[in-house]
Amino acid sequence: MKQDKLSTEVITSSLAMLEGWKLEDDGVAIAKSFRFKTFASAFAFMTEAAQAAERLNHHPEWFNVYDKVDVRLTTHSAGGVTALDFRLAEAMEKAARAR
Numbered sequence: 662m663k664q665d666k667l668s669t670e671v672i673t674s675s676l677a678m679l680e681g682w683k684l685e686d687d688g689v690a691i692a693k694s695f696r697f698k699t700f701a702s703a704f705a706f707m708t709e710a711a712q713a714a715e716r717l718n719h720h721p722e723w724f725n726v727y728d729k730v731d732v733r734l735t736t737h738s739a740g741g742v743t744a745l746d747f748r749l750a751e752a753m754e755k756a757a758r759a760r
């Protein structure tokens with residue numbers, strides 16, 4: 662399904678409902694740095710997030726070092742932030758809460 666780029670207003674109000682997510686790169690992406698207790702927890706989070714990404718057919722850019730996972734979400738085909746980025750962000754919040 663073709664995703665439309667969200668307006669800055671919609672992005673800002675959607676971000677207000679998510680803990681710790683920020684607009685990045687002049688509004689092209691949303692990002693969060695997750696911190697876990699151990700590498701095992703961080704990797705379990707990544708496994709669950711990867712399964713959500715496959716279900717949504719929407720994939721994160723991320724970088725893991727030990728207990729930290731830096732996530733950047735953008736919709737490559739739209740060149741900006743779409744509703745899919747927020748659906749994946751919500752799935753990641755749920756996965757992080759389960760750790």
Ligand SMILES: C[C@H](O)[C@H](O)[C@H]1CNC2=NC(N)=NC(=O)C2=N1
Pocket residue numbers: 718719720721735736737738739
């Ligand atoms: C062919 C496939 O549907 C596309 O390449 C999907 C896969 N995952 C994706 N993930 C993200 N973040 N942006 C995309 O544009 C995108 N496109």
